[in-house]
Amino acid sequence: MGLLDYTDELIETVENWDGTVGAPNAMNRKKNRIRVFKNRLIEDVFATSHPAMPGVWFGPIIMYGLYASLTSPDYGVLAGLALYAFGILTWTLMEYSLHRWAFHWKPADNFASKNRLFMLHGYHHEFPNDKWRLVAPPVLSWPIAAVTAAFYWFVAGPTLFWPLFAGHVAGYLAYDWTHYATHHFKPRSAFGRLVRRAHMVHHFKVFHLNMGISSPFWDFVLGSYAWSDDAIKEAVAEAKAFEAAQG
Numbered sequence: 001m002g003l004l005d006y007t008d009e010l011i012e013t014v015e016n017w018d019g020t021v022g023a024p025n026a027m028n029r030k031k032n033r034i035r036v037f038k039n040r041l042i043e044d045v046f047a048t049s050h051p052a053m054p055g056v057w058f059g060p061i062i063m064y065g066l067y068a069s070l071t072s073p074d075y076g077v078l079a080g081l082a083l084y085a086f087g088i089l090t091w092t093l094m095e096y097s098l099h100r101w102a103f104h105w106k107p108a109d110n111f112a113s114k115n116r117l118f119m120l121h122g123y124h125h126e127f128p129n130d131k132w133r134l135v136a137p138p139v140l141s142w143p144i145a146a147v148t149a150a151f152y153w154f155v156a157g158p159t160l161f162w163p164l165f166a167g168h169v170a171g172y173l174a175y176d177w178t179h180y181a182t183h184h185f186k187p188r189s190a191f192g193r194l195v196r197r198a199h200m201v202h203h204f205k206v207f208h209l210n211m212g213i214s215s216p217f218w219d220f221v222l223g224s225y226a227w228s229d230d231a232i233k234e235a236v237a238e239a240k241a242f243e244a245a246q247g
């Protein structure tokens with residue numbers, strides 16, 4: 001058995017999937033989750049994650065970065081906080097961009113292309129309530145964190161590295177936990193209700209809108225939001241007309 005062998009269940013699901021990252025198809029609606037890898041270590045340790053775990057992996061980076069930002073000999077406390085906040089903002093743009101322009105692209109009609117997208121985001125749309133694959137598992141979050149760290153190190157330089165990178169990671173953690181909460185907790189605040197509703201509309205009604213998850217900020221800036229009943233109805237009608245025109 002190869003380390004990365006897929007289960008028959010995964011292969012069958014991807015083969016039957018039409019590649020549309022949208023509402024679950026009829027077959028998947030009846031299930032909460034499927035198993036992806038045959039190897040238990042890969043499946044349980046690297047390809048799934050308890051929702052608390054990103055805090056364990058990334059919490060120390062966030063805390064150390066905040067400490068380094070506030071005690072740097074190169075800039076003052078306020079500048080440190082501003083840089084940290086800017087790092088958070090860069091995450092929100094990355095969250096929006098990845099979701100809008102990478103996770104929802106239309107794959108080619110072959111297994112490899114469909115499978116790649118399914119692993120990235122299709123799985124979450126087909127099985128939105130799988131608790132174990134809701135926050136990003138290490139196989140996804142660690143490489144992205146490594147590339148982002150290298151980017152900040154080489155582009156911003158060692159002096160600005162910690163506040164920017166740690167702020168960015170703090171934004172990521174807030175996103176992952178907000179996303180988990182939108183699927184598994186009842187929101188108590190008006191903002192929480194808005195975030196949840198926007199995300200459920202994205203899952204089940206209009207997949208090309210409401211791409212921001214931790215906040216609707218970039219949807220608002222880039223005009224991709226649908227919150228009111230009228231806006232949602234209009235977007236659904238537009239999407240249907242577009243599909244009909246495509247045949």
Ligand SMILES: [Zn+2]
Pocket residue numbers: 021099103104121125202
């Ligand atoms: Zn999505």
Ligand SMILES: [Zn+2]
Pocket residue numbers: 124128179183199203
């Ligand atoms: Zn979701």
